[in-house]
Amino acid sequence: MARRFIPVAEPVLAGNEKKYVEECLDSGWISGSGTYVEAFENSFAEFCGVEHAVSIVNGTAALHVALLALGIGPGDEVIVPDLTFIASANAVTYCGAQPVFADVDAATWTLDPQDIAAKISMRTKAIMPVHLYGHPANMTPIIELAKAHDLHVIEDAAEAHGAEYKGQRVGSLGDIAAFSFFGNKVITTGEGGMITTNDEELAKKARLLKGQGMNPERRYYFPIVGYNYRMTNIQAAIGVAQMERIGWFIERRREVAAWYDVALKNLPVLTMTEAPWAKSVYWLYSICVSEEIDRDLLMAQLLEKGIETRPFFYPTHLQPPYLNAAENQTFPITTKLAAQGLSLPSSARITEQEVARIADALGACLQTSAKIN
Numbered sequence: 001m002a003r004r005f006i007p008v009a010e011p012v013l014a015g016n017e018k019k020y021v022e023e024c025l026d027s028g029w030i031s032g033s034g035t036y037v038e039a040f041e042n043s044f045a046e047f048c049g050v051e052h053a054v055s056i057v058n059g060t061a062a063l064h065v066a067l068l069a070l071g072i073g074p075g076d077e078v079i080v081p082d083l084t085f086i087a088s089a090n091a092v093t094y095c096g097a098q099p100v101f102a103d104v105d106a107a108t109w110t111l112d113p114q115d116i117a118a119k120i121s122m123r124t125k126a127i128m129p130v131h132l133y134g135h136p137a138n139m140t141p142i143i144e145l146a147k148a149h150d151l152h153v154i155e156d157a158a159e160a161h162g163a164e165y166k167g168q169r170v171g172s173l174g175d176i177a178a179f180s181f182f183g184n185k186v187i188t189t190g191e192g193g194m195i196t197t198n199d200e201e202l203a204k205k206a207r208l209l210k211g212q213g214m215n216p217e218r219r220y221y222f223p224i225v226g227y228n229y230r231m232t233n234i235q236a237a238i239g240v241a242q243m244e245r246i247g248w249f250i251e252r253r254r255e256v257a258a259w260y261d262v263a264l265k266n267l268p269v270l271t272m273t274e275a276p277w278a279k280s281v282y283w284l285y286s287i288c289v290s291e292e293i294d295r296d297l298l299m300a301q302l303l304e305k306g307i308e309t310r311p312f313f314y315p316t317h318l319q320p321p322y323l324n325a326a327e328n329q330t331f332p333i334t335t336k337l338a339a340q341g342l343s344l345p346s347s348a349r350i351t352e353q354e355v356a357r358i359a360d361a362l363g364a365c366l367q368t369s370a371k372i373n
């Protein structure tokens with residue numbers, strides 16, 4: 001039997017997705033309102049254990065609107081991890097505010113509370129922990145810092161649907177949170193996003209901002225400059241079908257991670273761990289190889305064996321738009337992880353045999369991918 005090419009991520013659309021999308025097409029409700037939009041928001045709010053969920057066109061827009069709802073604007077600073085997808089920082093930039101980068105901690109790869117404390121200034125308005133690769137950030141010290149300095153906390157939960165911090169689901173831990181349903185995330189709507197909050201005023205502001213700023217009580221009257229950031233009923237239909245199986249998606253990912261833990265046990269790589277207070281959803285099962293290994297060569301060799309992998313994010317402070325944002329600052333943990341980290345195939349489809357095949361290939365390629373000095 002031909003060996004399957006194993007991608008890093010792939011969606012599973014095996015439930016009612018097609019049926020619900022056909023209902024949208026048959027009924028003509030294909031645009032930015034409809035029963036699926038409401039049903040998706042309600043089921044997502046209930047899942048996260050929050051009062052309000054506001055659907056939106058994608059995860060980046062969710063971050064943008066969440067920041068605007070908090071009142072973030074020009075002159076303000078928001079602390080974001082240096083190790084994250086660029087959208088975390090870009091959303092701050094869209095508001096005319098300044099992202100200020102903090103390093104991550106070596107154990108969880110999420111915001112290091114000590115470095116946050118060092119980066120707080122008179123202009124700091126908010127902290128944006130990112131639940132990276134499905135593992136929740138260490139929220140208690142972050143929330144304590146926020147309280148002490150009168151700052152908002154906005155969770156970037158784009159990669160962590162269903163992850164738990166001390167038994168509480170992400171999306172319910174800060175003042176407001178943003179999720180993504182891009183095709184490679186824990187669940188997907190193709191493109192899509194969600195804002196969650198327990199604060200009714202923030203939810204109202206978010207709805208106003210995403211719907212062109214139109215007054216909900218007075219049609220075609222626009223008290224503010226808003227955006228057209230609506231999710232379509234078709235996207236939401238896919239979302240409702242995905243939510244029906246979200247427990248399965250999370251259990252599958254945790255099962256795949258457990259197989260990896262065993263299969264990689266004797267290899268010289270640092271694997272992802274779960275902090276004692278965390279339940280990770282293992283969006284991407286990721287590892288860090290030693291400095292003697294040429295990570296990019298290793299990835300190329302794995303690809304030749306039909307196994308796709310993905311390098312960690314570049315440090316955000318080294319991305320061209322942010323080169324001036326962190327002059328004379330160092331981010332040792334992010335720098336090391338960005339150079340030596342890679343994510344392994346992690347979709348809900350992976351089988352135990354495939355994990356064994358990946359571990360074998362990794363073991364072999366580690367022998368042949370040492371750096372030439």
Ligand SMILES: *Cc1c(COP(=O)(O)O)cnc(C)c1O
Nearest residue numbers: 058059060085087158159180182
């Ligand atoms: C995917 C992602 C986003 C952006 O979501 P989109 O839906 O692609 O706009 C934001 N932050 C993080 C950490 C992400 O992984």
